[in-house]
Amino acid sequence: MVTIRTLVPESHDTVTFELQFQEEIARQNFSFEPGQFALIGAFGAGESALTMASGATRKGSVDVTFRKIGRVTGALGRLNQGDTVGFRGPFGNRFPMERYKGRNLLFIAGGIGLPAVTSVLFDCLEARNDYGTITVLYGARSTKDLIYQRHIAEWERRLDVNMVKTVDPWGVADGWDGKVGLIPVVLEQINPSPENTVVIMCGPPIMIKFAMQSLEKLGFRPEQVYLTVENKMKCGLGKCGRCNIGDMYICKEGPVYTAAHMKRMYPDF
Ligand SMILES: Cc1cc2nc3c(=O)[nH]c(=O)nc-3n(C[C@H](O)[C@H](O)[C@H](O)COP(=O)(O)OP(=O)(O)OC[C@H]3O[C@@H](n4cnc5c(N)ncnc54)[C@H](O)[C@@H]3O)c2cc1C
Ligand code: FES
Numbered sequence: 001m002v003t004i005r006t007l008v009p010e011s012h013d014t015v016t017f018e019l020q021f022q023e024e025i026a027r028q029n030f031s032f033e034p035g036q037f038a039l040i041g042a043f044g045a046g047e048s049a050l051t052m053a054s055g056a057t058r059k060g061s062v063d064v065t066f067r068k069i070g071r072v073t074g075a076l077g078r079l080n081q082g083d084t085v086g087f088r089g090p091f092g093n094r095f096p097m098e099r100y101k102g103r104n105l106l107f108i109a110g111g112i113g114l115p116a117v118t119s120v121l122f123d124c125l126e127a128r129n130d131y132g133t134i135t136v137l138y139g140a141r142s143t144k145d146l147i148y149q150r151h152i153a154e155w156e157r158r159l160d161v162n163m164v165k166t167v168d169p170w171g172v173a174d175g176w177d178g179k180v181g182l183i184p185v186v187l188e189q190i191n192p193s194p195e196n197t198v199v200i201m202c203g204p205p206i207m208i209k210f211a212m213q214s215l216e217k218l219g220f221r222p223e224q225v226y227l228t229v230e231n232k233m234k235c236g237l238g239k240c241g242r243c244n245i246g247d248m249y250i251c252k253e254g255p256v257y258t259a260a261h262m263k264r265m266y267p268d269f
Pocket of ligand 2: 232233235236237
Protein backbone atom coordinates (compact mmCIF):
# COMPACT_ATOMS: atom_id res chain seq x y z
CA MET A 1 0.00 0.00 0.00
CA VAL A 2 1.21 3.49 -0.81
CA THR A 3 -0.14 6.94 0.03
CA ILE A 4 -0.48 9.74 -2.50
CA ARG A 5 1.88 12.17 -0.78
CA THR A 6 1.69 14.89 -3.41
CA LEU A 7 -0.47 15.25 -6.49
CA VAL A 8 0.60 17.49 -9.37
CA PRO A 9 -1.84 18.18 -12.23
CA GLU A 10 0.47 18.22 -15.28
CA SER A 11 -2.10 19.10 -17.95
CA HIS A 12 -5.84 18.86 -18.59
CA ASP A 13 -5.64 15.02 -18.65
CA THR A 14 -2.37 14.06 -16.97
CA VAL A 15 -1.42 13.81 -13.30
CA THR A 16 1.71 12.99 -11.30
CA PHE A 17 1.49 11.21 -7.95
CA GLU A 18 4.36 11.07 -5.51
CA LEU A 19 3.69 7.73 -3.81
CA GLN A 20 5.01 7.07 -0.35
CA PHE A 21 5.28 3.53 1.01
CA GLN A 22 3.14 3.05 4.10
CA GLU A 23 5.40 0.44 5.68
CA GLU A 24 8.66 1.65 7.11
CA ILE A 25 10.48 -1.44 5.82
CA ALA A 26 9.38 -0.65 2.24
CA ARG A 27 10.32 3.02 2.68
CA GLN A 28 13.81 1.94 3.68
CA ASN A 29 14.36 -0.94 1.27
CA PHE A 30 12.39 -0.36 -1.93
CA SER A 31 14.59 0.23 -4.94
CA PHE A 32 14.18 0.11 -8.70
CA GLU A 33 16.22 0.67 -11.85
CA PRO A 34 15.45 3.30 -14.52
CA GLY A 35 12.97 1.86 -17.04
CA GLN A 36 11.14 -0.42 -14.63
CA PHE A 37 7.42 -0.10 -13.97
CA ALA A 38 4.90 -0.86 -11.24
CA LEU A 39 1.28 -1.99 -11.33
CA ILE A 40 -0.68 0.74 -9.60
CA GLY A 41 -4.09 -0.30 -8.30
CA ALA A 42 -7.19 1.82 -7.87
CA PHE A 43 -9.51 -0.12 -5.53
CA GLY A 44 -12.51 -1.52 -7.33
CA ALA A 45 -11.18 -0.54 -10.77
CA GLY A 46 -8.03 -2.63 -11.33
CA GLU A 47 -4.35 -1.99 -12.00
CA SER A 48 -2.35 -0.09 -14.60
CA ALA A 49 1.31 -0.44 -15.55
CA LEU A 50 3.04 2.90 -14.91
CA THR A 51 6.74 3.63 -15.28
CA MET A 52 8.54 4.95 -12.24
CA ALA A 53 9.40 8.47 -13.29
CA SER A 54 11.52 9.76 -10.41
CA GLY A 55 15.27 9.26 -10.10
CA ALA A 56 16.16 5.76 -8.92
CA THR A 57 18.41 7.15 -6.17
CA ARG A 58 15.49 8.77 -4.31
CA LYS A 59 14.47 6.82 -1.21
CA GLY A 60 11.06 6.40 0.44
CA SER A 61 8.80 7.52 -2.41
CA VAL A 62 8.45 7.25 -6.19
CA ASP A 63 6.68 9.38 -8.78
CA VAL A 64 4.33 8.05 -11.43
CA THR A 65 2.68 10.15 -14.13
CA PHE A 66 -0.38 8.96 -16.01
CA ARG A 67 -2.83 10.11 -18.63
CA LYS A 68 -6.46 9.54 -17.64
CA ILE A 69 -7.58 7.49 -20.64
CA GLY A 70 -9.75 4.71 -19.28
CA ARG A 71 -11.17 2.70 -16.42
CA VAL A 72 -8.15 2.42 -14.11
CA THR A 73 -6.35 5.65 -14.95
CA GLY A 74 -9.72 7.47 -14.76
CA ALA A 75 -10.30 6.05 -11.27
CA LEU A 76 -6.75 6.99 -10.21
CA GLY A 77 -7.40 10.49 -11.54
CA ARG A 78 -10.38 10.91 -9.20
CA LEU A 79 -8.24 10.30 -6.07
CA ASN A 80 -6.87 13.00 -3.78
CA GLN A 81 -3.73 13.70 -1.83
CA GLY A 82 -3.61 11.38 1.23
CA ASP A 83 -5.56 8.55 -0.46
CA THR A 84 -4.21 5.00 -0.61
CA VAL A 85 -3.46 3.02 -3.78
CA GLY A 86 -2.03 -0.44 -4.39
CA PHE A 87 1.55 -0.83 -5.61
CA ARG A 88 3.13 -3.98 -7.07
CA GLY A 89 6.62 -3.85 -8.44
CA PRO A 90 9.20 -3.18 -9.57
CA PHE A 91 8.64 -5.16 -12.78
CA GLY A 92 10.45 -5.44 -16.08
CA ASN A 93 13.99 -4.92 -17.25
CA ARG A 94 15.88 -1.64 -17.20
CA PHE A 95 17.89 0.72 -19.33
CA PRO A 96 21.51 -0.56 -19.27
CA MET A 97 22.91 2.61 -17.68
CA GLU A 98 26.42 1.15 -17.47
CA ARG A 99 26.59 1.16 -21.30
CA TYR A 100 25.77 4.87 -21.44
CA LYS A 101 28.77 6.08 -19.44
CA GLY A 102 31.05 8.32 -21.51
CA ARG A 103 28.50 8.53 -24.34
CA ASN A 104 26.43 11.43 -25.66
CA LEU A 105 22.75 10.95 -24.80
CA LEU A 106 19.80 11.84 -27.00
CA PHE A 107 16.41 11.51 -25.29
CA ILE A 108 13.37 11.48 -27.59
CA ALA A 109 9.94 11.49 -25.97
CA GLY A 110 6.46 12.00 -27.36
CA GLY A 111 3.41 12.78 -25.22
CA ILE A 112 2.99 10.53 -22.20
CA GLY A 113 6.28 8.83 -23.20
CA LEU A 114 8.25 11.50 -21.35
CA PRO A 115 7.84 10.00 -17.84
CA ALA A 116 9.26 6.68 -19.08
CA VAL A 117 12.64 8.26 -19.87
CA THR A 118 12.91 10.82 -17.05
CA SER A 119 14.25 8.42 -14.41
CA VAL A 120 17.20 7.80 -16.76
CA LEU A 121 17.62 11.54 -17.29
CA PHE A 122 17.40 12.36 -13.56
CA ASP A 123 20.06 9.74 -12.76
CA CYS A 124 22.34 10.97 -15.58
CA LEU A 125 22.03 14.56 -14.35
CA GLU A 126 23.03 13.47 -10.84
CA ALA A 127 26.26 12.04 -12.26
CA ARG A 128 26.54 14.64 -15.02
CA ASN A 129 30.31 14.26 -15.50
CA ASP A 130 29.91 10.61 -16.47
CA TYR A 131 28.23 11.55 -19.76
CA GLY A 132 28.93 13.62 -22.85
CA THR A 133 26.35 15.97 -24.32
CA ILE A 134 22.72 15.54 -23.25
CA THR A 135 19.93 16.51 -25.67
CA VAL A 136 16.25 16.13 -24.79
CA LEU A 137 13.72 16.31 -27.64
CA TYR A 138 10.17 16.32 -26.30
CA GLY A 139 7.04 16.74 -28.40
CA ALA A 140 3.38 17.15 -27.49
CA ARG A 141 0.30 17.35 -29.68
CA SER A 142 -0.44 20.89 -28.52
CA THR A 143 0.69 23.44 -25.94
CA LYS A 144 -2.17 22.37 -23.67
CA ASP A 145 -0.86 18.78 -23.71
CA LEU A 146 2.64 19.67 -22.47
CA ILE A 147 3.57 17.94 -19.23
CA TYR A 148 6.52 18.34 -16.82
CA GLN A 149 6.73 22.08 -17.48
CA ARG A 150 8.57 22.59 -14.18
CA HIS A 151 11.20 19.99 -15.12
CA ILE A 152 11.48 21.35 -18.67
CA ALA A 153 12.06 24.89 -17.32
CA GLU A 154 14.87 23.50 -15.15
CA TRP A 155 16.47 21.58 -18.05
CA GLU A 156 16.22 24.74 -20.21
CA ARG A 157 18.07 26.73 -17.54
CA ARG A 158 20.97 24.27 -17.46
CA LEU A 159 23.88 25.01 -19.77
CA ASP A 160 24.78 21.30 -19.88
CA VAL A 161 21.42 20.18 -21.33
CA ASN A 162 20.17 20.96 -24.83
CA MET A 163 16.40 21.03 -24.28
CA VAL A 164 14.32 21.09 -27.46
CA LYS A 165 10.53 21.16 -27.12
CA THR A 166 8.06 21.09 -29.96
CA VAL A 167 4.32 20.94 -30.59
CA ASP A 168 2.44 19.75 -33.65
CA PRO A 169 1.72 22.50 -36.22
CA TRP A 170 -2.03 22.54 -35.42
CA GLY A 171 -1.43 22.74 -31.65
CA VAL A 172 0.37 26.06 -31.26
CA ALA A 173 -0.92 28.79 -28.90
CA ASP A 174 0.16 32.42 -28.52
CA GLY A 175 3.38 32.87 -26.58
CA TRP A 176 4.82 29.44 -27.48
CA ASP A 177 8.61 29.69 -27.33
CA GLY A 178 9.47 26.22 -28.61
CA LYS A 179 9.62 24.63 -32.04
CA VAL A 180 6.66 23.77 -34.22
CA GLY A 181 6.65 20.43 -36.03
CA LEU A 182 6.39 16.69 -35.56
CA ILE A 183 9.23 15.01 -33.67
CA PRO A 184 10.87 13.34 -36.71
CA VAL A 185 10.94 16.67 -38.59
CA VAL A 186 12.47 18.55 -35.63
CA LEU A 187 14.90 15.69 -35.08
CA GLU A 188 16.23 16.13 -38.60
CA GLN A 189 16.43 19.92 -38.10
CA ILE A 190 18.57 19.62 -34.96
CA ASN A 191 20.68 17.06 -36.82
CA PRO A 192 22.34 15.24 -33.88
CA SER A 193 25.58 13.41 -34.56
CA PRO A 194 25.42 9.62 -34.24
CA GLU A 195 29.08 9.59 -33.15
CA ASN A 196 29.39 7.94 -29.70
CA THR A 197 25.70 8.64 -29.05
CA VAL A 198 22.90 6.53 -27.59
CA VAL A 199 19.23 7.29 -28.08
CA ILE A 200 16.68 6.69 -25.31
CA MET A 201 13.19 6.88 -26.71
CA CYS A 202 9.54 6.45 -25.71
CA GLY A 203 6.37 7.56 -27.41
CA PRO A 204 3.39 6.39 -29.43
CA PRO A 205 4.13 3.67 -32.04
CA ILE A 206 3.62 6.07 -34.97
CA MET A 207 6.20 8.50 -33.53
CA ILE A 208 8.67 5.68 -32.94
CA LYS A 209 8.25 4.40 -36.50
CA PHE A 210 8.98 7.77 -38.13
CA ALA A 211 11.63 8.84 -35.60
CA MET A 212 13.47 5.57 -36.37
CA GLN A 213 13.43 6.43 -40.09
CA SER A 214 14.84 9.89 -39.34
CA LEU A 215 17.51 8.46 -37.02
CA GLU A 216 18.61 6.02 -39.72
CA LYS A 217 18.74 8.91 -42.23
CA LEU A 218 21.02 10.75 -39.78
CA GLY A 219 23.34 7.75 -39.61
CA PHE A 220 22.21 6.12 -36.35
CA ARG A 221 22.30 2.33 -36.22
CA PRO A 222 19.44 0.39 -34.53
CA GLU A 223 21.93 -0.90 -31.91
CA GLN A 224 22.32 2.68 -30.65
CA VAL A 225 18.60 3.15 -30.00
CA TYR A 226 16.93 2.01 -26.76
CA LEU A 227 13.14 1.98 -26.64
CA THR A 228 10.61 1.32 -23.95
CA VAL A 229 7.38 -0.30 -25.11
CA GLU A 230 4.08 0.42 -23.36
CA ASN A 231 1.70 -2.37 -24.40
CA LYS A 232 -1.42 -3.26 -22.50
CA MET A 233 -0.75 -5.44 -19.45
CA LYS A 234 -2.64 -7.29 -16.79
CA CYS A 235 -0.72 -9.69 -14.53
CA GLY A 236 2.81 -8.30 -14.96
CA LEU A 237 4.08 -11.83 -14.31
CA GLY A 238 4.19 -13.53 -17.72
CA LYS A 239 0.99 -15.51 -17.01
CA CYS A 240 -2.00 -13.86 -18.68
CA GLY A 241 -0.62 -13.37 -22.22
CA ARG A 242 -2.12 -9.88 -22.42
CA CYS A 243 1.10 -7.96 -23.13
CA ASN A 244 2.66 -9.95 -25.95
CA ILE A 245 4.12 -8.82 -29.26
CA GLY A 246 4.29 -12.12 -31.15
CA ASP A 247 5.76 -14.58 -28.66
CA MET A 248 7.56 -11.89 -26.63
CA TYR A 249 5.98 -11.00 -23.28
CA ILE A 250 6.73 -7.33 -22.63
CA CYS A 251 6.21 -7.72 -18.86
CA LYS A 252 8.84 -10.47 -18.63
CA GLU A 253 11.43 -9.55 -21.27
CA GLY A 254 10.75 -5.83 -21.63
CA PRO A 255 9.74 -3.11 -21.61
CA VAL A 256 13.22 -1.91 -22.67
CA TYR A 257 14.61 -3.14 -26.00
CA THR A 258 17.11 -1.92 -28.56
CA ALA A 259 15.67 -1.07 -31.95
CA ALA A 260 18.01 -3.77 -33.31
CA HIS A 261 16.28 -6.35 -31.11
CA MET A 262 12.84 -5.15 -32.25
CA LYS A 263 13.91 -5.37 -35.89
CA ARG A 264 15.23 -8.93 -35.41
CA MET A 265 11.91 -9.99 -33.88
CA TYR A 266 9.75 -7.97 -36.30
CA PRO A 267 11.31 -7.20 -39.66
CA ASP A 268 8.46 -4.70 -40.33
CA PHE A 269 9.40 -2.61 -37.30
C1 LIG B 1 5.62 -0.94 -19.15
C2 LIG B 1 4.52 0.08 -19.26
C3 LIG B 1 4.71 1.35 -18.75
C4 LIG B 1 3.70 2.30 -18.85
N1 LIG B 1 3.90 3.52 -18.31
C5 LIG B 1 2.93 4.44 -18.37
C6 LIG B 1 3.12 5.71 -17.75
O1 LIG B 1 4.16 6.00 -17.14
N2 LIG B 1 2.10 6.60 -17.86
C7 LIG B 1 0.92 6.31 -18.53
O2 LIG B 1 0.03 7.16 -18.58
N3 LIG B 1 0.73 5.12 -19.12
C8 LIG B 1 1.70 4.18 -19.04
N4 LIG B 1 1.48 2.95 -19.60
C9 LIG B 1 0.19 2.69 -20.25
C10 LIG B 1 -0.86 2.38 -19.17
O3 LIG B 1 -0.54 1.19 -18.49
C11 LIG B 1 -2.25 2.25 -19.81
O4 LIG B 1 -2.56 3.42 -20.49
C12 LIG B 1 -3.31 2.04 -18.75
O5 LIG B 1 -3.11 0.79 -18.12
C13 LIG B 1 -4.68 2.07 -19.34
O6 LIG B 1 -5.58 1.56 -18.38
P1 LIG B 1 -7.07 2.06 -18.25
O7 LIG B 1 -7.83 1.01 -17.49
O8 LIG B 1 -7.10 3.45 -17.70
O9 LIG B 1 -7.57 2.13 -19.74
P2 LIG B 1 -8.58 1.10 -20.48
O10 LIG B 1 -9.96 1.32 -19.92
O11 LIG B 1 -8.03 -0.29 -20.43
O12 LIG B 1 -8.46 1.64 -21.95
C14 LIG B 1 -8.91 2.90 -22.39
C15 LIG B 1 -8.53 3.08 -23.84
O13 LIG B 1 -7.10 3.17 -23.98
C16 LIG B 1 -6.58 2.11 -24.77
N5 LIG B 1 -5.34 1.67 -24.10
C17 LIG B 1 -5.24 1.09 -22.88
N6 LIG B 1 -3.95 0.83 -22.59
C18 LIG B 1 -3.23 1.25 -23.64
C19 LIG B 1 -1.84 1.24 -23.95
N7 LIG B 1 -0.90 0.75 -23.16
N8 LIG B 1 -1.46 1.78 -25.14
C20 LIG B 1 -2.37 2.27 -25.99
N9 LIG B 1 -3.69 2.30 -25.76
C21 LIG B 1 -4.12 1.78 -24.61
C22 LIG B 1 -7.66 1.06 -24.78
O14 LIG B 1 -7.61 0.27 -25.96
C23 LIG B 1 -8.91 1.91 -24.73
O15 LIG B 1 -9.22 2.44 -26.00
C24 LIG B 1 2.47 1.98 -19.50
C25 LIG B 1 2.28 0.71 -20.02
C26 LIG B 1 3.30 -0.24 -19.89
C27 LIG B 1 3.08 -1.61 -20.40
S1 FES C 1 0.95 -8.82 -18.42
FE1 FES C 1 0.32 -10.87 -18.15
S2 FES C 1 1.73 -11.95 -19.45
FE2 FES C 1 2.48 -9.92 -19.44
